[in-house]
Amino acid sequence: MSFLLFLAMAGYLLGSRINQSAIVGEILIGVAVGPSLLGLITYTDFVQGIGQIGAVVMLFVVGMEIRVGDIAKIRYGLIALAGVVFPWAGGYLLASWFGFGFGGAVFVGTALTATSIAITANALREMGKLQTDAAKAIIGAAVIDDVLGLLALSMSADLVSGVFSYAGTFVIIAKAVAFLAFGYLAGHYGVTRLIRRMDRSGIVKRYPEFTFIFAMMFAFLYAMTAELVGLSAIVGAFIAGVSLEGIRLSNSKSFAEGAEYLYIIFGAIFFVSLGILVDVRGLTEAALWFLLALTCVAIVTKFAGCGLAARLQGMSGRDSLIVGIGMSPRGEIAMVVALMGLTDRVIGQDIYTAVVVMSLLTTLVTPIFLKRLYRAKG
Amino acid sequence: MSFLLFLAMAGYLLGSRINQSAIVGEILIGVAVGPSLLGLITYTDFVQGIGQIGAVVMLFVVGMEIRVGDIAKIRYGLIALAGVVFPWAGGYLLASWFGFGFGGAVFVGTALTATSIAITANALREMGKLQTDAAKAIIGAAVIDDVLGLLALSMSADLVSGVFSYAGTFVIIAKAVAFLAFGYLAGHYGVTRLIRRMDRSGIVKRYPEFTFIFAMMFAFLYAMTAELVGLSAIVGAFIAGVSLEGIRLSNSKSFAEGAEYLYIIFGAIFFVSLGILVDVRGLTEAALWFLLALTCVAIVTKFAGCGLAARLQGMSGRDSLIVGIGMSPRGEIAMVVALMGLTDRVIGQDIYTAVVVMSLLTTLVTPIFLKRLYRAKG
Numbered sequence: 001m002s003f004l005l006f007l008a009m010a011g012y013l014l015g016s017r018i019n020q021s022a023i024v025g026e027i028l029i030g031v032a033v034g035p036s037l038l039g040l041i042t043y044t045d046f047v048q049g050i051g052q053i054g055a056v057v058m059l060f061v062v063g064m065e066i067r068v069g070d071i072a073k074i075r076y077g078l079i080a081l082a083g084v085v086f087p088w089a090g091g092y093l094l095a096s097w098f099g100f101g102f103g104g105a106v107f108v109g110t111a112l113t114a115t116s117i118a119i120t121a122n123a124l125r126e127m128g129k130l131q132t133d134a135a136k137a138i139i140g141a142a143v144i145d146d147v148l149g150l151l152a153l154s155m156s157a158d159l160v161s162g163v164f165s166y167a168g169t170f171v172i173i174a175k176a177v178a179f180l181a182f183g184y185l186a187g188h189y190g191v192t193r194l195i196r197r198m199d200r201s202g203i204v205k206r207y208p209e210f211t212f213i214f215a216m217m218f219a220f221l222y223a224m225t226a227e228l229v230g231l232s233a234i235v236g237a238f239i240a241g242v243s244l245e246g247i248r249l250s251n252s253k254s255f256a257e258g259a260e261y262l263y264i265i266f267g268a269i270f271f272v273s274l275g276i277l278v279d280v281r282g283l284t285e286a287a288l289w290f291l292l293a294l295t296c297v298a299i300v301t302k303f304a305g306c307g308l309a310a311r312l313q314g315m316s317g318r319d320s321l322i323v324g325i326g327m328s329p330r331g332e333i334a335m336v337v338a339l340m341g342l343t344d345r346v347i348g349q350d351i352y353t354a355v356v357v358m359s360l361l362t363t364l365v366t367p368i369f370l371k372r373l374y375r376a377k378g
Numbered sequence: 379m380s381f382l383l384f385l386a387m388a389g390y391l392l393g394s395r396i397n398q399s400a401i402v403g404e405i406l407i408g409v410a411v412g413p414s415l416l417g418l419i420t421y422t423d424f425v426q427g428i429g430q431i432g433a434v435v436m437l438f439v440v441g442m443e444i445r446v447g448d449i450a451k452i453r454y455g456l457i458a459l460a461g462v463v464f465p466w467a468g469g470y471l472l473a474s475w476f477g478f479g480f481g482g483a484v485f486v487g488t489a490l491t492a493t494s495i496a497i498t499a500n501a502l503r504e505m506g507k508l509q510t511d512a513a514k515a516i517i518g519a520a521v522i523d524d525v526l527g528l529l530a531l532s533m534s535a536d537l538v539s540g541v542f543s544y545a546g547t548f549v550i551i552a553k554a555v556a557f558l559a560f561g562y563l564a565g566h567y568g569v570t571r572l573i574r575r576m577d578r579s580g581i582v583k584r585y586p587e588f589t590f591i592f593a594m595m596f597a598f599l600y601a602m603t604a605e606l607v608g609l610s611a612i613v614g615a616f617i618a619g620v621s622l623e624g625i626r627l628s629n630s631k632s633f634a635e636g637a638e639y640l641y642i643i644f645g646a647i648f649f650v651s652l653g654i655l656v657d658v659r660g661l662t663e664a665a666l667w668f669l670l671a672l673t674c675v676a677i678v679t680k681f682a683g684c685g686l687a688a689r690l691q692g693m694s695g696r697d698s699l700i701v702g703i704g705m706s707p708r709g710e711i712a713m714v715v716a717l718m719g720l721t722d723r724v725i726g727q728d729i730y731t732a733v734v735v736m737s738l739l740t741t742l743v744t745p746i747f748l749k750r751l752y753r754a755k756g
Contacts, residue, residue: 005591005594005595005598006595006599008591009588009591009592009595022585045423045424046423046424046427049424049427049428050427207400209642210387212639212642212643213383213386213387213642213643213646214387216383216643217383217384217387220383221384257639258639258642258643261590261635261636261639261640262639262640262643264587264590264591264636265590265591265594265636265640268591
């Protein structure tokens with residue numbers, strides 16, 4: 001734990017020295033101490049657990065700064081759709097061209113559809129740009145993308161195993177959408193009221209930390225439920241945060257402030273853990289070329305798909321660029337898809353490693369480009 | 379994680395309903411869901427890891443509210459000494475009387491010498507009594523007790539294995555005392571200055587959370603070092619906290635406030651995890667009688683030893699009572715000693731369980747009595 005925090009700090013220093021976001025520094029430090037280079041630390045259950053707590057808390061905090069009306073827009077759905085179709089097709093074609101079988105190519109395409117909301121949201125927050133139009137478009141589209149990605153994953157798995165059914169796929173998506181809708185409504189109308197009542201009750205006078213514990217429990221509960229319906233845990237935490245947006249308490253300790261402090265510690269560890277997860281030693285030379293091509297395709301297809309969709313909807317050229325770049329990071333989601341393919345033996349160890357490293361590269365590149373774009377702008 | 383937080387909350391509610399400290403409620407909830415009763419959750423590495431983070435953060439926060447001059451007093455050393463000698467003798471005699479062999483009796487005596495600073499410090503803090511004379515005496519004596527307990531443990535292990543040497547024991551104690559002294563001085567003069575310089579530097583302007591991460595790293599580093607020299611991790615975190623007492627920052631986010639929020643979440647989980655650790659199913663009827671006698675001896679010897687020592691030094695009758703009770707909880711420290719005895723096969727499973735349950739009972743009883751004593755007083 002102490003070592004992880006030390007790494008996170010070193011990441012901050014590195015990030016500030018190379019004039020980049022702290023995220024970039026943290027991930028690079030993670031790669032350096034992980035099995036790829038120094039081998040000082042491996043991705044144990046403990047590191048994973050702490051990292052997951054970080055991701056959940058992070059999206060909860062980001063969620064609390066977002067109004068639902070700002071992100072739930074049909075046009076963001078089109079950006080998300082373009083960000084799923086283009087990368088899927090690109091990944092599938094590339095993998096086929098490299099001679100993979102049908103199953104492998106489908107999985108590579110699916111891995112490219114993911115968008116990791118954690119990276120972009122955090123980078124935008126660090127730069128203080130969370131309230132810009134482009135940021136809202138990215139976050140709205142990324143949440144929808146998670147639903148579409150779930151659709152793609154379930155269809156891909158069915159296609160590969162040959163038991164595709166429209167009814168089954170429909171049920172999966174219906175569950176996910178129902179969770180998002182009911183989760184938001186229950187949080188916004190039910191839980192908010194509950195917290196307000198708690199805030200006035202006797203128990204908070206004795207234990208001002210009570211609402212804070214309750215709010216964190218709520219965030220983790222939503223994260224867990226999201227995983228149950230097949231969405232990523234962080235999207236659940238995000239919805240929990242969004243549904244509590246704008247709540248004001250008088251007697252309790254501020255849970256928004258408390259969550260922020262948790263986020264500082266565990267968010268930093270999350271990014272370090274992403275770097276530790278990567279093991280480049282599994283890369284053969286053939287896989288290396290595939291990796292490079294895959295990374296280019298990954299960035300270009302998301303960038304072109306989402307950027308184009310944004311531009312067509314009348315966003316400015318620079319905002320479209322920001323949306324295109326902001327949707328690019330695959331983060332831990334593509335890694336999870338790849339792991340699924342590996343355990344199902346649809347893809348081999350080398351493809352798995354290539355997808356993981358691609359995911360890392362898209363994740364590393366995003367904050368760097370975002371920073372440049374915003375600096376040029378403002 | 380969500381479930382653990384839910385349990386912590388239920389503990390708060392239970393504590394407030396039975397008009398007791400939240401600690402009592404949390405431990406009871408832990409026992410209820412643990413293997414003893416419902417078996418909903420077991421003491422996995424994850425639960426243990428999170429609980430340990432809680433204990434470390436907790437003592438760091440308590441430490442930051444304590445001046446070293448208030449607790450480093452010779453007379454508190456006498457209280458601690460009485461609190462080691464009486465319980466050791468009582469435990470040894472009781473175990474011999476119950477027919478245990480020499481090794482087993484020595485281990486039972488040693489398990490009784492422990493004082494868990496976490497429980498009392500937290501209960502006193504919850505009641506807002508951390509700055510009273512009695513509280514300072516308890517905390518000062520409990521820290522010294524940890525050193526003496528280490529001495530007792532190392533001597534006991536040597537006595538049992540028959541390789542006792544004065545030189546070896548001396549080295550162990552010298553290391554522990556040197557860590558406490560140098561740790562405090564390095565923290566108070568070196569790290570405090572470092573943090574102040576950091577606070578004025580450019581990096582904090584860009585990342586106001588930097589000092590917070592640094593302070594937490596410092597706390598965990600001390601906790602780790604303390605374990606290396608044989609002290610408990612929480613005493614290390616406590617010294618880290620004490621050495622940073624009174625630091626004021628201008629640009630950074632307050633790490634004292636941040637640590638407090640971490641403490642709220644993870645401290646609560648720590649107490650729940652203490653309850654989960656206990657498994658009463660291992661108790662035979664013979665062990666049950668031993669357990670009851672052991673618990674009485676545990677409370678009476680600490681109470682009489684420390685209380686008497688406090689009274690002889692001129693503390694008021696009620697403060698002496700508070701010191702006597704405050705030194706009673708064995709917490710997780712006796713559990714660790716018992717586990718050591720079990721793995722060395724010096725004590726059997728039934729004695730192990732008896733010691734663990736005794737530890738739980740002393741821990742449960744302390745906040746209840748402390749609350750009564752303070753209520754009667756004020």
